[in-house]
Amino acid sequence: MSEQPLGTLSAEDLTTLYTQYQSKQLALDLTRGKPSAKQLSLADRIDGILDGNYLTSGTDTRNYGGLEGIAEIKPLGSWLLDTPESAVIAGGNSSLTMMYQTVLFQKLFNPAWQGDISFLCPTPGYDRHFSICEELGINMVPVPFRAGGPDMDAVEALVANDTSIKGIWCVPKYQNPTGVTFDDATVKRIANLGNLAGDGFIVLWDNAYAVHHLDNNRPDVLADFWALSEAAGTLDSAFLFASTSKISHAGSGVAFMACSESQRAFFLKHLGMSAIGPDKVGQLRHVALFPTKSALANHMALHAELIKPRMEMVVNKLDQHLNSGEQGEWTRPNGGYFVTFYAPEGTATKIVALAAELGVKLTPAGATHPYGNDESDSVIRLAPSFPTIAELDEAMDAFCLCVAIATAK
Ligand SMILES: Cc1ncc(COP(=O)(O)O)c(C=O)c1O
Known part of the structure; x- marks a missing residue:
């Protein structure tokens, strides 16, 4: 990916980059707001944890x-x-x-x-x-x-x-x-x-x-x-x-x-x-x-170790490649599973389509709105929990490139 912010590249350079990405034949997915396998594995010891003790003080839980x-x-x-x-x-x-x-x-x-x-x-x-x-x-x-x-x-x-x-x-x-x-x-x-x-x-x-x-x-x-x-x-x-x-x-x-x-x-x-x-x-x-409540908090800290670098990568890539304001705006959450990208009005559908062409699946534009109707055609939900860091790195570069192309004057 270009070292320069994408907003500073000419239309010609952007097209060249896009063609290069097309040839990579990516198969990446930023739609799924679900835990990664590593996150699920954090709780694997729940399997067999009862060791045959199914009774509570008043109940046979079976x-x-x-x-x-x-x-x-x-x-x-x-x-x-x-x-x-x-x-x-x-x-x-x-x-x-x-x-x-x-x-x-x-x-x-x-x-x-x-x-x-x-x-x-x-x-x-x-x-x-x-x-x-x-x-x-x-x-x-x-x-x-x-x-x-x-x-x-x-x-x-x-x-x-x-x-x-x-x-x-x-x-x-x-x-x-x-x-x-x-x-x-x-x-x-x-x-x-x-x-x-x-x-x-x-x-x-x-x-x-x-x-x-x-x-x-x-x-x-x-x-x-x-x-x-x-x-x-x-x-x-x-x-x-x-x-x-x-x-x-x-x-x-x-x-x-x-x-x-x-x-x-x-x-x-x-x-x-x-x-x-x-x-x-x-x-x-x-x-x-x-x-205990602290056992829960400790467990969530392990989740955070996995999800925080992903959420940070999304925000950092947007900061690095795009010009906030002209090329969209984005949220900077302290938790949860999603970052919202507000594309300039009328460009979300085009960005999603450009990304699909590169093999990067995004939540359809409008999915975050009642009846799927985003009148401003602006909102794109980015879900980074499921891909690996390497996949996310590539997917976010490709996403930013699509934003740059869709918003180029
Ligand atoms: C806001 C919100 N509520 C509920 C759910 C689903 O919850 P559950 O798995 O408990 O049905 C999700 C899953 O992504 C969610 O984002």
Whole structure:
């Protein structure tokens, strides 16, 4: 790759470089926000960790029952969710499933949710949240995402003026895809939304990256949403989610949610029609793997050793090759799995197509927006966790070259 910033090269030089890259026949992928095999291996000792001890004080975990999860796993849930243990429900391996069930049960059984309803979707956001809305016929209203979280003036105005708005999606820490953590004032205002909205309004507080700091000594600190909701008298609106998917094994972890006592009774009543109990053996294995909060923090520091160099490489390559402002802007997260690249308006689709020609797969332009519709054609999510460092190095050079070509005057 050129030593000079790509913005200083002539169109001819850029084309020559691009042709050279074409001949490399790359096969690289920056789309997958999943842990690498090395990250998964950090938790491999979970296999056999119980050594035949399946009993807790009150339960044979091998058997049916225990719809809300075993008592012993609740501390882990409360560390991730930042709620009292008594509010925690521990489920199967996917928090996304619990979010889907939450929305589905409200839609089917809450009288306040009948007729046409809408959700606020801070954008860019997580595509699978948007797919849940689409699947369940819930209209999505995008709201802009700012440096400290969703644009709260817009959110409050919409919620106060439209009682058909029944929910908002939030990824409050190291947000997917921007990596931004909501600031304290934003968290407080979100906790108060239940007081402004019509009946049945809920906040889906998806804290998927709660402990996923790049540096354990300098974590972003998120305000206490549970306490603020309690203080605002809106606890019935608060639904908090997290999981061990990006902590232990993504395919066989434990998911958690927390909500008020009455919402909990509602959720468990309907859950009980479709399940007799979660995988309690898996839950007990996680108790053994993470007996204390510091054991969890130490484990996350090992993840950080693997993911931090990748996140830094993305940001450093962008800094090195591109001219911030003219050729786009990018986030600098302190945790999570993603960097967001804001390409100059109208160029994201072209960048993704140019990269595909070079064999570098990027998340489709628009995927971070409700209905896949990024009107400004600007947002590209970069996911560096899965490739090796050598692959990422090559993929980011190629990406920057495509940006330089697409934005060349
Ligand atoms: C914001 C967010 N929520 C939820 C998930 C999925 O969580 P789970 O594996 O617990 O279903 C992801 C996965 O990438 C995510 O980015």
